[in-house]
Amino acid sequence: MQTKKENEIEDxxxxxxxxxxxxxxxxYGNKDAEVIDYGIFDEEGNYLNAVDNSKTICLKSKIxxxxxxxxxxxxxxxxxxxxIEIAGTxxxxxxxxxxxxxxxxxxxxxxxxxxxxxxxxxxxxxxCTHINAKGELEVLNRKYEALLVEVISSKDCVGIVKLDTKMxxxxxx
Numbered sequence: 001m002q003t004k005k006e007n008e009i010e011d012x013x014x015x016x017x018x019x020x021x022x023x024x025x026x027x028y029g030n031k032d033a034e035v036i037d038y039g040i041f042d043e044e045g046n047y048l049n050a051v052d053n054s055k056t057i058c059l060k061s062k063i064x065x066x067x068x069x070x071x072x073x074x075x076x077x078x079x080x081x082x083x084i085e086i087a088g089t090x091x092x093x094x095x096x097x098x099x100x101x102x103x104x105x106x107x108x109x110x111x112x113x114x115x116x117x118x119x120x121x122x123x124x125x126x127x128c129t130h131i132n133a134k135g136e137l138e139v140l141n142r143k144y145e146a147l148l149v150e151v152i153s154s155k156d157c158v159g160i161v162k163l164d165t166k167m168x169x170x171x172x173x
Contacts, residue, residue, distance in 0.1 A: 016147070
């Protein structure tokens with residue numbers, strides 16, 4: 001059990017305190033594991049509140065295990081302000097099976113990628129789940145719409161996805 005002082009130190013050093021947190025975040029799960037921290041970083045590890053949709057970023061979540069969990073699934077999801085899931089991935093989709101974690105273990109899950117989506121405001125979600133003994137998906141802890149992020153771009157786009165197009169126009173006559 002952490003003391004009040006340890007909790008204050010942990011909160012002061014939290015990544016999430018450097019970002020626009022959503023006061024209306026949605027949290028649920030049985031807390032066999034907890035998402036205790038999360039953030040958005042550039043390739044050098046600097047905090048980002050605005051994301052350039054042409055640059056590689058790193059989304060991180062820190063998970064603390066309160067029970068033994070075999071092959072947890074670490075996730076990230078991005079939604080628009082209408083609540084529509086735009087994109088997301090998880091360790092199972094990425095074919096990463098991290099093994100067994102025991103009570104007290106702390107893990108950092110990193111998702112390095114570009115967010116090739118239209119400029120505008122979005123929310124980022126992080127979670128930890130697993131497939132239980134019955135073969136069912138069990139939510140350990142979800143923090144939906146935890147961070148508010150602005151996606152910016154040097155080019156306009158049509159729709160919600162920014163295509164990485166290389167265009168050529170050739171005059172033939």
